[in-house]
Amino acid sequence: MLVPGFKSRLKRNSKQTSALELVRCLWEYVLIKGDNFALDLINQPSELLFDATKLGNFEFLAELINSYPDLVWATDCQSRSIIHIAILYRHANIFNLIHDIGPIKDILATYNEDAEENNILHLAAKLPPPERLNTVSGAALQMQQELLWFEEVKKIVQPHYIKEKNKKGKIPEEIFSKSHKLLLKDGEEWLKHTAHSCMIVSTLIATVVFAAAFTLPGGTNNSGIPVDLQYTSFLIFILSDGLALFSSVVAILMFLSILTSRYAENDFLKSLPLKLMIGLAALFFSIITMMIAFSFTFVIAYNNSGLKWVPFLISISAIFPILVFAFLQFPLLLDTFSSTYWSRTDLFQPNRHMLY
Numbered sequence: 001m002l003v004p005g006f007k008s009r010l011k012r013n014s015k016q017t018s019a020l021e022l023v024r025c026l027w028e029y030v031l032i033k034g035d036n037f038a039l040d041l042i043n044q045p046s047e048l049l050f051d052a053t054k055l056g057n058f059e060f061l062a063e064l065i066n067s068y069p070d071l072v073w074a075t076d077c078q079s080r081s082i083i084h085i086a087i088l089y090r091h092a093n094i095f096n097l098i099h100d101i102g103p104i105k106d107i108l109a110t111y112n113e114d115a116e117e118n119n120i121l122h123l124a125a126k127l128p129p130p131e132r133l134n135t136v137s138g139a140a141l142q143m144q145q146e147l148l149w150f151e152e153v154k155k156i157v158q159p160h161y162i163k164e165k166n167k168k169g170k171i172p173e174e175i176f177s178k179s180h181k182l183l184l185k186d187g188e189e190w191l192k193h194t195a196h197s198c199m200i201v202s203t204l205i206a207t208v209v210f211a212a213a214f215t216l217p218g219g220t221n222n223s224g225i226p227v228d229l230q231y232t233s234f235l236i237f238i239l240s241d242g243l244a245l246f247s248s249v250v251a252i253l254m255f256l257s258i259l260t261s262r263y264a265e266n267d268f269l270k271s272l273p274l275k276l277m278i279g280l281a282a283l284f285f286s287i288i289t290m291m292i293a294f295s296f297t298f299v300i301a302y303n304n305s306g307l308k309w310v311p312f313l314i315s316i317s318a319i320f321p322i323l324v325f326a327f328l329q330f331p332l333l334l335d336t337f338s339s340t341y342w343s344r345t346d347l348f349q350p351n352r353h354m355l356y
Contacts, residue, residue: 045176049074049265053082056091065097072097084120087153090128090145095152117167125176126154127183137332138194140276141339143268148182149175151269177265188263191272194332198283199255205286206248209241212293237296244289247282254279273340280333287325291318 049071051061061082065071075081086094116122127133127146136142150172154162163171165330171177261267261275293319298311 037039047076049082050076050080050085052096053085053091054089056089056094058091058093061094061097064294083356084123087120087123087149088126088128090132090149112186119157119161119164121150121153121157121164121172121173122166122175123178124150126173127179131268136339137335139190140185140188140268141335142273143180143183143187143265144270144273144339146176146180147265147269180265184263184265184268187268191258191261191263192278194276195255195258195279198279198329199252199259202248202255202279202283202286204253205283205290206245206252209244209248209286209290209293212241212297213238213245233296233299237293237300240289240292240296244286244293247286247289251279251282251286254282270340273336277336277340280329280336284325284330284333288322291322294318 049064072083073082076085080088082094083097086097091298097322133142133146154172162173165171166175227261258272258275258279261272295311295315298314301311
């Protein structure tokens with residue numbers, strides 16, 4: 001028997017497959033009618049091809065381009081092709097068509113808009129619609145994604161287009177800085193708030209585990225040697241307490257570095273997200289090791305008593321704070337890692353398996 005979530009997903013995938021099959025059949029019929037009929041259908045009355053590009057319907061576009069490659073040359077009323085619209089609306093999978101169609105990218109990169117004389121890099125410098133910007137959580141990570149887009153498009157344009165001015169005398173970098181000024185400020189405030197909150201928690205953990213290192217469970221003998229040193233549980237306590245201290249200090253240093261950063265545009269590309277990722281990972285690790293040390297304190301205390309169920313119950317209870325923190329902050333850690341590393345490797349990659 002299928003669980004409800006899997007059944008709904010399977011049903012949704014089935015609908016998408018059926019819809020794609022319908023598109024394939026209809027498009028084959030359109031091509032039989034001839035090129036002029038196909039172009040008229042796309043351009044009138046609602047510019048079907050470009051509406052699909054704005055919505056990011058890559059499967060639909062790939063199906064059409066696979067059977068009619070000349071569609072990559074089609075332009076809307078503003079002389080923009082699907083690639084230029086994909087850049088404006090930040091659809092990476094459609095942008096990857098540039099890589100799939102090979103030499104055409106060199107011609108597409110020389111595009112100029114009639115109205116404002118913007119080249120393709122000017123388009124990448126503009127702020128996308130809010131619904132596309134909000135696909136990434138946090139203003140700082142949104143700023144990072146915008147920088148990634150701008151740098152990736154810069155790679156495909158001819159060198160002299162990087163400093164080319166549009167009709168208003170603006171180069172792409174000037175447009176980027178102006179259009180992303182508010183996002184840059186929001187990203188700075190978001191990072192400062194996040195770093196400040198996490199730094200408080202890290203400092204509390206460091207204080208607790210530092211004190212625990214000098215108040216050893218079981219006490220010490222006259223020579224200052226821990227009484228329970230021979231027990232494995234004591235060694236686990238010492239090790240986890242030390243790891244909690246070191247990781248919490250690392251977290252404090254990372255969050256302090258974020259708070260004292262200059263918050264330049266390029267800092268959002270890698271430096272700040274990397275510091276945030278390391279800080280969150282260190283904080284999460286310090287919480288885990290602190291709770292392990294806390295649990296083994298009771299294991300040592302009740303080691304020779306008949307109440308061995310007490311440390312077991314305490315250890316089970318210690319899992320809940322870890323789960324709560326993971327539920328609240330682990331998604332942010334994953335988003336930061338995904339935005340910093342997965343986006344660099346997966347965001348701008350060819351999709352030949354979709355075209356051929």
